Amino acid sequence: xxxxxxxxxxxxxxxxxxxxxxxxxxxxxxxxxxxxxxxxxxxxxxxxxxxxxxxxxxxxxxxxxxxxxxxxxxxxxxxxxxxxxxxxxxxxxxxxxxxxxxxxxxxxxxxxxxxxxxxxxxxxxxxxxxxxxxxxxxxxxxxxxxxxxxxxxxxxxxxxxxxxxxxxxxxxxxxxxxxxxxxxxxxxxxxxxxxxxxxxxxxxxxxxxxxxxxxxxxxxxxxxxxxxxxxxxxxxxxxxxxxxxxxxxxxxxxxxxxxxxxxxxxxxxxxxxxxx
Amino acid sequence: xxxxxxxxxxxxxxxxxxxxxxxxxxxxxxxxxxxxxxxxxxxxxxxxxxxxxxxxxxxxxxxxxxxxxxxxxxxxxxxxxxxxxxxxxxxxxxxxxxxxxxxxxxxxxxxxxxxxxxxxxxxxxxxxxxxxxxxxxxxxxxxxxxxxxxxxxxxxxxxxxxxxxxxxxxxxxxxxxxxxxxxxxxxxxxxxxxxxxxxxxxxxxxxxxxxxxxxxxxxxxxxxxxxxxxxxxxxxxxxxxxxxxxxxxxxxxxxxxxxxxxxxxxxxxxxxxxxxxxxxxxxxxxxxxxxxxxxxxxxxxxxxxxxxxxxxxxxxxxxxxxxxxxxxxxxxx
Numbered sequence: 001x002x003x004x005x006x007x008x009x010x011x012x013x014x015x016x017x018x019x020x021x022x023x024x025x026x027x028x029x030x031x032x033x034x035x036x037x038x039x040x041x042x043x044x045x046x047x048x049x050x051x052x053x054x055x056x057x058x059x060x061x062x063x064x065x066x067x068x069x070x071x072x073x074x075x076x077x078x079x080x081x082x083x084x085x086x087x088x089x090x091x092x093x094x095x096x097x098x099x100x101x102x103x104x105x106x107x108x109x110x111x112x113x114x115x116x117x118x119x120x121x122x123x124x125x126x127x128x129x130x131x132x133x134x135x136x137x138x139x140x141x142x143x144x145x146x147x148x149x150x151x152x153x154x155x156x157x158x159x160x161x162x163x164x165x166x167x168x169x170x171x172x173x174x175x176x177x178x179x180x181x182x183x184x185x186x187x188x189x190x191x192x193x194x195x196x197x198x199x200x201x202x203x204x205x206x207x208x209x210x211x212x213x214x215x216x217x218x219x220x221x222x223x224x225x226x227x228x229x230x231x232x233x234x235x236x237x238x239x240x241x242x243x244x245x246x247x248x249x250x251x252x253x254x255x256x257x258x259x260x261x262x263x264x265x266x267x268x269x270x271x272x273x274x275x276x
Numbered sequence: 277x278x279x280x281x282x283x284x285x286x287x288x289x290x291x292x293x294x295x296x297x298x299x300x301x302x303x304x305x306x307x308x309x310x311x312x313x314x315x316x317x318x319x320x321x322x323x324x325x326x327x328x329x330x331x332x333x334x335x336x337x338x339x340x341x342x343x344x345x346x347x348x349x350x351x352x353x354x355x356x357x358x359x360x361x362x363x364x365x366x367x368x369x370x371x372x373x374x375x376x377x378x379x380x381x382x383x384x385x386x387x388x389x390x391x392x393x394x395x396x397x398x399x400x401x402x403x404x405x406x407x408x409x410x411x412x413x414x415x416x417x418x419x420x421x422x423x424x425x426x427x428x429x430x431x432x433x434x435x436x437x438x439x440x441x442x443x444x445x446x447x448x449x450x451x452x453x454x455x456x457x458x459x460x461x462x463x464x465x466x467x468x469x470x471x472x473x474x475x476x477x478x479x480x481x482x483x484x485x486x487x488x489x490x491x492x493x494x495x496x497x498x499x500x501x502x503x504x505x506x507x508x509x510x511x512x513x514x515x516x517x518x519x520x521x522x523x524x525x526x527x528x529x530x531x532x533x534x535x536x537x538x539x540x541x542x543x544x545x546x547x548x549x550x551x552x553x554x555x556x557x558x559x560x561x562x563x564x565x566x567x568x569x570x571x572x573x574x575x576x577x578x579x580x581x582x583x584x585x586x587x588x589x590x591x592x593x594x595x596x597x598x599x600x601x602x603x604x605x606x607x608x609x
Contacts, residue, residue, distance in 0.1 A: 167361065170364075172357070172361065173361035174374075176326060176348050176355040176432075177374050177426070178349045178350075178426070179349060179374075187374075191365045192365055194365075
């Protein structure tokens with residue numbers, strides 16, 4: 001049963017929630033506003049909040065200086081490619097760990113998670129050299145594979161958690177009904193885990209989209225996604241706050257829209273299994 | 277054809293042996309019930325037959341073919357689970373058609389078979405619904421429908437009625453017995469409820485601690501239990517077990533007498549006691565009597581018996597119906 005809140009308490013909580021929400025959102029809002037300022041206004045002290053000369057100049061200049069669409073396309077390919085490839089590997093892995101566990105399953109899961117605790121820079125030199133020797137520097141395929149490997153532990157963990165909520169009886173029923181392992185996964189497990197798989201997909205697309213370490217270090221121009229595109233405006237040659245903001249706004253816009261429309265799915269996915 | 281033989285079937289989980297070298301012959305078309313208390317290994321034995329668990333030793337032969345290492349999908353057995361295990365994302369139609377689809381049956385034959393099964397099970401009006409929109413009894417029927425469409429060699433039921441309420445359970449019990457008569461296919465049914473076992477089985481297999489205690493027809497087990505465990509497990513209310521001097525007087529270290537085989541009198545008899553609880557069921561009255569020097573005994577009396585709480589009564593076991601057991605609990609005949 002929901003607890004009754006007194007009107008005053010409700011008002012306090014609502015105000016607090018909005019304030020915290022606004023504080024979290026503020027940097028994004030400020031970036032968005034700055035992208036419409038001139039470079040002078042962008043660094044003016046005290047800063048103007050809404051009352052400045054709104055201009056689209058930064059956007060046109062950013063578009064002139066670099067090819068936004070190409071970077072955006074790279075981002076889409078890298079983010080979705082690495083996520084789909086990750087799901088392809090992780091679904092059977094999570095299936096075997098959830099439904100056919102061995103004594104070492106828990107250990108393997110913990111080991112997979114522990115790889116996320118290593119600072120990525122620790123693996124930079126070997127991975128850079130491997131990519132160089134294989135001629136994969138500044139290619140989208142290298143980034144797809146590397147980001148897939150980086151996010152694989154999270155994908156496996158998330159799917160493992162969802163799969164464990166699926167009653168094993170149903171998969172056994174499929175086996176008794178004559179389904180092969182592949183059919184059991186395709187016709188029964190995956191459709192039942194769609195909410196979980198969808199939220200895993202969304203979260204990993206967002207993670208891969210925002211990834212900056214590997215994309216900055218392994219790309220130059222051809223395969224550079226939006227994270228590298230933003231970074232190109234933070235240069236030592238001068239202050240380009242407004243252009244940097246315009247580039248950032250352009251880079252985060254697609255993922256913000258995706259996140260906005262799928263927030264229900266995301267929240268549901270992230271809290272899946274918490275309450276049964 | 278659906279004859280199944282188990283030869284020295286053994287199952288261990290780590291250091292624990294849950295099935296201890298079971299030999300069993302199940303004839304084609306029989307309705308066999310595995311019954312026993314929780315943890316006796318009855319469900320494990322069923323899962324071994326299904327192929328959902330690997331045997332640790334011994335052989336499983338289905339229709340003369342060694343099926344020990346055959347995967348469940350290839351054993352041509354159908355199973356109905358306690359939890360129904362329906363596919364929640366599929367309609368009733370697709371649930372029932374699923375085994376046919378997996379078997380590569382064409383769409384038209386699928387439709388005919390699903391419709392026939394739905395008709396048999398009164399599910400025709402529900403074919404478009406999802407399992408979540410059905411009642412417990414309807415879900416159980418869908419699970420049975422899914423099992424019958426593929427015409428398996430044998431049906432395996434794992435406590436299929438235990439999630440249903442009492443009224444529905446007895447109705448489904450009857451439906452399953454009728455289904456068995458109609459299909460004449462081997463059925464293996466696991467339950468902990470000895471009433472289900474008694475009412476449905478051609479042959480009951482009583483299991484305890486991973487071992488078979490006795491195999492026989494329901495009345496066989498009721499009338500001639502091989503040991504104290506079977507004597508106590510089969511029959512409701514339970515058989516009265518008496519030991520000590522009172523048993524020795526009747527010729528065995530332990531004796532058993534069923535509640536209906538004790539004569540009740542308000543004047544004279546072998547044993548005397550005071551009525552504790554009288555359960556009036558209408559047709560019968562079950563009297564729980566605190567008997568001097570023996571303890572609690574249950575007696576089945578006619579429905580209109582005029583004794584109640586606190587009355588002193590005399591009891592006499594019927595000589596022809598006394599079961600005698602040796603010190604090891606085995607029947608003495």
